[in-house]
Amino acid sequence: MTTRTPWRRLALLTGLALMATACAGTTRSDVTQQTSAPAAPASSAAADPNAPIKQGLKIAFLPKQVNNPYFTIADEGGIAALKEVGGEGKEVGPSEASASSQVSYINTLTQQKQDAIVISANDPNAVVPALKQARAAGIKVVSYDSDTAPEGRDLFVNQASAEDLGRTEVQLLAEQIGFKGKIAILSATPNATNQNTWIEFMKDELSKPEYKDMELVKVAYGNDEDQKSFTETQGLLRSYPDLAGIISPTTVGIAAAARYLSSSPHKGKVKLTGLGTPNQLRKFVKDGTIEGFELWNPGDLGYLAGYAAAALASGQITGAEGEKFKAGKLGEYTIGPKGEILLGKPTVFTKDNIDDFDF
Known part of the structure; x- marks a missing residue:
């Protein structure tokens, strides 16, 4: 979020009254600690920015914990994005934010043949072996809020630097x-x-x-x-x-x-x-x-991650630096180094401006 006006417009358009009371975050995409699991094969397909979004995409959002209102807001934003493009989104995940708690969910989503997994990692490395198996099965992986080690995903949607x-x-x-x-x-x-x-x-x-x-x-x-x-x-x-x-x-x-x-x-x-x-x-x-x-607005973060996952699964982008895609009401985004996409700069809230915002 950058100015007051877009937030007022967002509130009018979506009617959100967000009561997030949970963890939020971002991290570097160049995590140095690596896992010994074999790397998932890189896609050899070229991006087609003119490709239509595939209809009926199945994309799962895997937050750090499902009883966390912050992620409820973010994932609702992502699910709304999927509805806009004719896809289906869902939220699944653990009730506790432990390092290995997300692995079984990744394995299940792989078996369900989801088109993409959007994950906020509790640990950058613990989830990587399971995510590599998902990617080897043709599932696209987008991290948001909290990154995985780079070899575990195609893109990282970051709130800000x-x-x-x-x-x-x-x-x-x-x-x-x-x-x-x-x-x-x-x-x-x-x-x-x-x-x-x-x-x-x-x-x-x-x-x-x-x-x-x-x-x-x-x-x-x-x-x-x-x-x-x-x-x-x-x-x-x-x-x-x-x-x-x-x-x-x-x-x-x-x-x-x-x-x-x-x-x-x-x-x-x-x-x-x-x-x-x-x-x-x-x-x-x-x-x-x-x-x-x-x-920042957690709903927008999930919304952007949903569009990024849909663009990946449809072949519009591959995750390479410089590729562009459109994210609905948020406009066009460009993929940066190491597959990172920045939502935008955060806003400082004080008594002088806090009543200008409703989320």
Whole structure:
């Protein structure tokens, strides 16, 4: 999302009232850790940008966890995209976001001969052997939100640059605490590729001279569970009573942290930022618990991933850099290096603009 106007238009057109309260993310597509499973054969077919979208495509969305409202929103966007092109989409997946929890679902989808699998990986490598088997069977694979190792997929639909997201979250918090004090990070799961990539860039940003008076004291993990994230926030404040701020790059974490801070003596003293949705955090912005946070539209992310998967399965694109395809209401997109497609830059939400958004 880039401006207020498109979001107003989106709300009018779709009537979405999104209440996402869960993990969101992105990561690099050049994951360095590799798996020993044999590589899936690359397609030798050339892209045909004029090819029509095949009718009756079957595309499955495999999120990190199905009881995660963030992914419900994203996958509903993808399923809507499939309906627009005469296809059929569905969401399947585990109820817990563990590293290996998605493998059995990939195997089942392969047996069902889906045309494409759209996956947000809990672990970049654990899913790769199963995804290679799917690709060897002719199934296209698109990762979204959280990438797999590159050999496990054809495309990665990324919300925004991982570097931009990691650095801007530090910048937001630094401004709020006057570039001084102890800070902590409340992440999702220890193996989440999205969180870990952002944290790398956060640490690199903190190494710059302007942050010399800021100290990262701990990275805590709430496992994308509300109660654990709430408890971890409580633990951070007990261990570091002089903590100046918290960055939580997960919508479950930031909501739980905001709930704890809003009813504690630390409200207004400990600054909180990260990734969340306007509807989810509006009351915390208005009561002063949060000054500013950022995110993108998860529905648009899934929508773009759905169109990308349909274009792949129809032969319009192969995943090569420079190829272009149209993604419905979002317009035309160009595939970047290593099969990455960027949705767009996130927006910072504050008390001055939060009421301009409804998702």
